[in-house]
Amino acid sequence: MLDIFKKWSRTYLFEEESVLLLVLLAVAVALLVTIGDILAPLLAALVLAYLMQGLSSQLQSHGVPSWLGLTLSYTVFIGAFFGFTLGLLPLVWRQLLALASELPRYLDQGRQLLSVLPERYPEIFTAQQMNELVGRAQAEAANLGQVLVTRSLASLPGLFTLMVYLILIPMLVFFFLRDRQQIIDWLVRFLPEKRPLLTTIWGEMNQQFANYARGKVLEIIIVGSVSYLAFAWMGLNYAALLGLLVGLSVIIPYIGAALVTLPVVAVGFFQWGFATEFYTLCVVYLVIQGLDGNVLVPFLFSEAVNLHPVAIILAILFFGGIWGLWGVFFAIPLATLIKAIINSWPTPDMEPVAGPEATVSTE
Known part of the structure; x- marks a missing residue:
């Protein structure tokens, strides 16, 4: 067992920067799990x-x-x-x-x-x-x-x-x-001073984090506002609450829209029954969801996230479990970060990563 561990460490932890990155990741996860509420x-x-x-x-x-x-x-x-x-x-x-x-x-x-x-x-x-x-x-x-x-x-x-x-x-x-x-x-x-691995990972992730976070916030605001205005115009009860739920539902891919459909349809049904207003509400809600998925998302997120749906769902479950709402919000970019680390992690048969000195920017 000790020989297997030594072989693994020589393969993946032969550089000082690899060990540093592993320590930073472990400290970050430990802080989120233990004192995430305080922070x-x-x-x-x-x-x-x-x-x-x-x-x-x-x-x-x-x-x-x-x-x-x-x-x-x-x-x-x-x-x-x-x-x-x-x-x-x-x-x-x-x-x-x-x-x-x-x-x-x-x-x-x-x-x-x-x-x-x-x-x-x-x-x-x-x-x-x-x-x-x-x-x-x-x-x-x-x-x-x-x-x-x-x-x-x-x-x-x-x-x-x-x-x-x-x-x-x-x-x-x-x-x-x-x-x-x-x-x-x-x-x-x-x-x-020399940190080519960190520079490579940061350069790959900085833009993706920025695009995702800003795009997701805009998506929440637009979808929530349009839903609220549509519900209020139709006279639906609890329009602000349901509009907020529809806006927040875009945080969780694949699942959020399905979950929020139930309260919207239920409130509309108990308010109007099988009347024209109820069917109009269903059509308006489907139009909002369709425009969000087929028009707004491609416009806001110019770079597609190259992750399998199973990986996205697992990331939502894991990061949401250790970090709550913020973990759900950042599940996709964090999963993308893990993928970038795995792809960039140095091994003995890889050529050294060339690049300038790391310049950290949040622009």
Whole structure:
């Protein structure tokens, strides 16, 4: 066994930089697993600053001075950040409470619809089974409503944490934007002077991370906004809540759209039944999903992610399990990073990677 390990280490860890990269990856995963919740504001601010740096770089490429580009991008961030946290989130929370209080009535309507199944298919369904199913669902809905109300009444600690985040995240984003190069130079000091492997991986991943993150944020905003406007125009109940769910569903490829279809269709059905408005809602929702997949995604993501669907699903399960929503959001670029590391990892039969000194950029 020891000989096998020695042979493996001589094959894949024969360079100092390989060992360093392996240590960095292990430390990053360990930090996310152990203190990921504590680092959440820092990581969130880092991602947001990365997005705003892209906007600033675009403005500077059109002749806008550096200080003005940073000021405008930070102003856009502040407007969007407080508009979302102080405007949209309270509205969504109120609609979520209203939906929880309406769930027992919806379930009673569902029981009336299910009551015809034992008559049509007595060999499969019985009236007792249907009553037990709806009874359990009503009990769970009542518990959910009670939990939501209790949390809304006893949310002072959570409210205090939210206030800290409202101050901390904008402050961190400001310093990340203003002192970006100083922070990068300080981090680079801890790396070897010659780092061709890290340079190769960073050069391959930097642009992909930037394109994916900015494109995904724009996709969430566009799909969520269009869905909300369409639902509100049709008079659908809980339009803001459902619009937010549809927007966030694009984070999870293949699965998100299927999961969010159920609440949209269910709310429309219990509100209108099999009326014209219900069928119109289904058509509008399918059109939004079709335009997102066939028009918006190809436009926003110019470079296709060359990953198998199974690899994408596994990445979503793994990174979502260790990092929550942020892990789901960055599952695809992180999987692409792992693929780039595997493809670039040096072996004795490979020629040395040639390249200039590593210059880290987030543009």
